[in-house]
Amino acid sequence: MVPPASREPRAPRRPPGTASAVLRFMAGSLAAVLVIVVGGFFALRTVTLDEAKRDTKERVIGEGRLVQFAGLSDGLLRGDPKAIAKLDDVVQSQILGRSIVRVKVWTRDARILYSDEPRLIGRRFTLGDEEQELFTTGGAEAELSDLSEPENVYERPQGELLEAHTRVRLPDGTPVLFEIYQRFSSVTASGERILGTLAPPLIGGLVVLLLFQVPLAWSLARRLRRGHEEREGLLTAAIDASSQERRRIAADLHDGAVQDLAGVAFGLAPLAEEARRAGDAERASALDDSVGRLRQGVRDLRTLLVQIHPPTVAATGLHAALTDLLSPLHAAGIATELEVDDAVAAGTRHDELLYRAAREAVRNAREHASPSTVRVHARTTDAGGVSLVVADDGSGSTPAQRQGRRAEGHLGLQLIDDLVRQAGGTSTLDSVPGRGTTLTLELPA
Template sequence: MGLRSEGDRDRRGGARAGAPPRVDAAVARFMLGSLAAIAVIVVGAFFALRDVAIDEAIGDTRDRVGAEARLVEAAGLRNGIVRGDPAALRHLDDLVTAQVIDDSIVRVKLWTRDGRILYSDEPALIGDRYALGTEERELFDTGGAEAELSDLAEPENRYERPQGKLLEAHTPIRTPDGTQLLFEIYQRFSSVNASSARLLTALAPPLIGGIIVLVLFQLPLAWTMARRLQRGHREREALLTSAVEASTQERRRIAADLHDGVVQDLAGVAFGLAPLAADAQRRGDAAAAGALREATATLRQGVRDLRTLLVEIHPPNLESAGLQVALSDLLSPLEAAGIETSLEVEDLPRDRDPRAMEHDTLVYRVAREAIRNAQAHAAPRAVSVAVTRAQPAGTRLVVSDDGAGFDAAAREQRGAEGHLGLTLLEALVTQAHGTLDVRSAPGTGTTVRLELPAR
């Protein structure tokens, strides 16, 4: 099982420190959301209004068929029409073409109850027979009028197809001798789209105006909130950095105190004891001379040990000694303990890359933690450290050991007990826009991989 630092960090939800949220991006997202809402409202309103307009148009056509039917009944219909008398047909046609057909009404049909077309302004239809729908047949008994969208696929409507979308309306009328016929008109639909667009244009200004006012009120709010978030993020980052810095400074202070106090004193005492041993020897007091020499040797060893400790709690100045030396100092205690070590450092000329120093500090910190962890927890046979540089300024560090390895649960538990070596580093690395990948599994060793991008 591999352990990825990203996932671990997310689960703990603790020291996460990505790039701070951008205010302009947050506000842009808010604006985009508002625009999308406006678009949804406008499109939705158009279709809703269109439905209303269609209903209105159907009602309008129904009224219209009643009015035209009264006109035809009063002035155009003769008894001969039922027999197909040419004079009666001509008389009706004159009235229809002169007074009924116009820009909006494009066709007229006159039906018998059994579905024969007695008259139409399209002569080809006269005499044709089609089954009338139930609703139309019922009109002969109930009277009144009904209207609907025309189905232009019907064969009776084949001559209307070029007109585009149409509404059709029927109503019964009577010849002078009382024969019932069905009067039908076809009205253009285009007026419906026009009227819904008209309704929308009327409604749009208050609607859009209202939304704009809303957005204008919310915009400063969104801006302030994004700013507050960003500030919180920065403060958290600063706190984290200063926590890490504080511990570094504390180490530095202890190292300085030790160096200037105890180490100097002990070195001085050892220095003072050496001639005393020589004196005792000269006096022939072999026992005193031996004791003094031993004390001097112990003191010198103590001073050496203290100096080693100093190097550990306050690392050598990276800038003067370089990463290679600093890392090899870190590895020397492992070598002393019989662990096989390997170190490869690809050095970049500093003057060519001013960011190298910044990277090197982080590389050193991560390497130090990984090496310490290997020594403390892994009991490895070998540990390797490699630093490679990608052009122009990226850096990669890989520290691997062949020791015990660990699983996420173990680390989680140690983390809960306050052991946060890796966790704190992850936060630092993320802050430097890098990635820290810790892969391990019980029995397979551990690999810590740090990638720092060119910025």
């Protein structure tokens, strides 16, 4: 039933309901939109941060030049109030504003020579490696401020800040580090504006696209479902048509050839008697022989009739049909066991298919396996479908044997497998040489 290489049952191919298919499609699309929005937000944030750092770096270089030129004097190193006042004047009037909120000037050993926040002047903290390097290399660097650092205790209320450092020199040539703190929001305002302008039409567009796809998805899912139903209808029609055809052939045979042959046998029998009475023993025995063969022929034809047109499952019910199917096995000395769930016995749309499969499996057991027992079980499954198991304890077979037979045109199992799959079900053949064979079918509700 299954191709020899595999024993796993194939998954039944039933399309999901239209609404659930469309819902799944919508959920998938929404997830995609979400990924785009969140990804876009983070990408934009990275770009704005880079932009802000560059801007702050340029700022610190510019302001550093101004301070070196107009604000720094040698007295700063000694904490001379006049020097501090001079620098403070420049810082307060030309640097501090809405965007730059703090200024610090550091010595190499991390002492604050000047800040517009007087409580910081003279205090010592630590400088990072990058800042230390600036004393020798010059240049500038910028980064997001870590407001939990002790040196930033007075900046905390300002919110998110970028800090940038650059090296400047006192008039006597001593290098010091000039630091500014710039408000992040003042540099990112343009990024936020871009986001604010682009986001609504972008998200709106995606949502509209999604909504436009719903009817399309709906109609696709419906078409898929209709195709599935049509296929099922065709299958049922095919089974019906073949049953009808067999019924017609059986009726023709029964009313034609069988009746004729029975009539001929009936007519010939007295002739043999007459010949015997006339002393023509040779003719009598020839006629007897012919009559005997005719009768045997009629018996064979009747057996054939039952095979091509078994008493219909629909008329007798599956249980009775299976009982009839198994009864010849008793005569052959094979024990049988039949179990049919009440729900299955009450009739399902798969009766005809179940009977055909059971008939093929039982015939195979008889022809190929020499079993001592054959079991047939038909039950409802947890999923509400029907399962059929036909098991024998006969000789079993190998995949290679089955494949060989199939190549020779013996298609009994293959045909059943095709029918079962067309009906959306699965079939599995388990066969162990010397141990027996089990055929299992599962058909959907």
